[in-house]
Amino acid sequence: MKKLKRSARLVEMTQYLLCRPHVLIPLTTFADQYHSAKSSISEDLAIVKEVFEGEGIGELHTLAGAAGGVRFTPKAPKETSLGFVRSLCEQLQQPERILPGSFLYMSDLLGQPSIVQEIGRTFATAFADQAADVVMTVETKGIPLAYATASFMNLPVVLVRRDAKVTEGSAVSINYVSGFNKRIQTMSLARRALKEDAKVLIIDDFMRVGGTIRGMMDLLQEFKATVTGIGVFVESTEVEERLVDNYISLARMTAVDPKTKRVDVYPGSYFD
Amino acid sequence: MKKLKRSARLVEMTQYLLCRPHVLIPLTTFADQYHSAKSSISEDLAIVKEVFEGEGIGELHTLAGAAGGVRFTPKAPKETSLGFVRSLCEQLQQPERILPGSFLYMSDLLGQPSIVQEIGRTFATAFADQAADVVMTVETKGIPLAYATASFMNLPVVLVRRDAKVTEGSAVSINYVSGFNKRIQTMSLARRALKEDAKVLIIDDFMRVGGTIRGMMDLLQEFKATVTGIGVFVESTEVEERLVDNYISLARMTAVDPKTKRVDVYPGSYFD
Incomplete structure (x- = not known):
């Protein structure tokens, strides 16, 4: 002793x-x-x-x-989070990040554990009072954000796969339409991954129309689960209608101007 | 002030x-x-x-x-890590984890941020003196382990994709043979993800023959990068020859006995 x-x-x-x-x-x-x-x-x-x-x-x-x-x-004070997000937005606006198809290269930023931690801390603050049971995301780039959020909330992470995997056992699969390019895709979740009536916080890295998140919500219905919150790191403002309401974004990006190759990135709905 | x-x-x-x-x-x-x-x-x-x-x-x-x-x-004392891994092994041996194809369901454990953190702390201890520049993994299940390791080492994470993605820009792709079922697969890494001559620590969740890790090593040659260490969470002992040497495993699992549905899981090479 x-x-x-x-x-x-x-x-x-x-x-x-x-x-x-x-x-x-x-x-x-x-x-x-x-x-x-x-x-x-x-x-x-x-x-x-x-x-x-x-x-x-x-x-x-x-x-x-x-x-x-x-x-x-x-809990991260909103002022602190805003300063952090503003500095991220500045980096995300760099023209060399613009990829064909108006995508933005952000893997380098999301590869920095300190940035990922701070994003997680911000989401954990935003959803601290939602009493979620698990944090859910879909592979691949949302995974580190979901873990960072979950670690600050002391919650487990549940991972939706793009296909049913042999290493997951029996799974529930659904088809969904990705909102932007209208392709039919599949996502699946292992049966044993989620208890019935679970309260789920959805975290993802990027949202345009919201087809993927809508897909996750539909998948959760199969598990009789409830969505208590949705957090996306960056949302694109170039869509007119979204398939998802009631989400929080940390940053917003405008459509890329194909002539000037310019993109504006600014703080998201969490700071409105 | x-x-x-x-x-x-x-x-x-x-x-x-x-x-x-x-x-x-x-x-x-x-x-x-x-x-x-x-x-x-x-x-x-x-x-x-x-x-x-x-x-x-x-x-x-x-x-x-x-x-x-x-x-x-x-730094995690080896005794602490051993106690932690022993308790994980006990859980991994539960017969209900055995899936068709002799896979072991471990997504629930790898979904616990506290377990993931402790695995990361153990890898970070094992590789503390290797002076790596980045931690690399391939999607999907190694991602949280790579981030946990990287956060304890203050290093960025580089993520190898199963396919070249539009959100990553130009990429280097290779084909490799997955060691166990001999399928030809593809993996790719964004060109801008890695500087030349980078020193890379590879982290993954599972290794059988080591085809995937061998693939990552081949891919790294295209970037003139050096592998400074390889860490896998669980290795399977049911193979006779591996495509990879000089790795550290935290746990080992034997082949699943198809009659008794029994599997033995015990501490890995890090504790030898």
């Missing part, structure tokens, strides 16, 4: 809490671990709380009583 | 360091930020170091001199 000084306890508790977002930790856990009185632990937590909330790391809620404890909820 | 007490400084520095693995942070950064003397910051860091190293969180190295500073290297 170790007995730590306050200074060492603070370092350890900070690390412990940061690794366990949305988990209710009984004060006795800390008291036992550090061989300290609960009153000392409470004082420690007050210090941690002040720094976490002052620095925009997140909220620390203490619940009194026998079933009580402390819970860390990561 | 804020002036914090030591207790508050410790909370903030802990959080700051945990978010910036492998980054050299000049002491003046902290001294300026907290309006404190460098000697106080050094004392703070000594406390953080003691806790980080005592608790198996990682190492804190202080470099003296004008170009000096402090660097946090996440």
Whole structure:
């Protein structure tokens, strides 16, 4: 049994809490671990709380009583997220990112774990109160964003595949129409991936008409699941009608001007 | 300009360091930020170091001199990783995970961000001294593992696609033979994804014969890149010859016994 000084306890508790977002930790856990009185632990937590909330790391809620404890909820202040998204938008506007078909190359940015983490933290903040059971995405480029979001929310990730895979066992498949080029495509989800009546937060990297997300919503009906929120990193504004309402986007891009090769990218609906 | 007490400084520095693995942070950064003397910051860091190293969180190295500073290297003690992998192996052995074709359902485990994080921390520890420039994987199931590893190593992730995608721009494609069922498959990597002479750490979720990883190695030759390490989460021991040497596995699974539907999963080569 170790007995730590306050200074060492603070370092350890900070690390412990940061690794366990949305988990209710009984004060006795800390008291036992550090061989300290609960009153000392409470004082420690007050210090941690002040720094976490002052620095925009997140909220620390203490619940009194026998079933009580402390819970860390990561939250990014909207101002911080806006500054972060603005700097991403600037990078996304670089003309050399424009690809044939008006796509925007963003794999380099989405390959940076620190950017992916911050996007996840922003989504986790936006959907903190939706009480989702799982985060869902469809392969491929939404995967890191879904994991980052889920890790800040302490939720599992469920992955929709473009085809039923042998490594997933029996699966439910649906056909859907991708909204932009009107192609019929398939997506599937392993039967055992989702419990009935699950509450699902959908995360994806990009949305134009919303056909893929609409497909995920249709697929979820087969599982009697409910969608509690939809978050997309970038939405394109070049469509007139969307197949999806009630989503949050972090950034918006206009249609690419084929003559000037110019694209405007600016903060999305989360910041409206 | 804020002036914090030591207790508050410790909370903030802990959080700051945990978010910036492998980054050299000049002491003046902290001294300026907290309006404190460098000697106080050094004392703070000594406390953080003691806790980080005592608790198996990682190492804190202080470099003296004008170009000096402090660097946090996440490291999981091998004993901790072994205990973690043993508990995963137990879960992977559950008979209901066995799928037709002797595949093992593991999407539920790889859908847990906390498990994915710990796998990433283990790989990051194993390859901490390899000086890789990027972490590479091929879609789909290796993606979260690659990101988790990369985030602990402060490296970008490069994603190999099964097909050239319109959203990636010009790409280099190769054909390769998947080792197990001898099918010819394609993989591709965007030209701009990788600089020449890059040093690459390959991470994947599963390896049988190693055809996919061999394919990635062949693809990397087209980019004049060097492979500095290969990490797979689970390797199957049911093959006689592999197309890949010098890899690290975290777990090994035997062939599935078709009569008893039994599979043995035990710690991999990292723990040999």
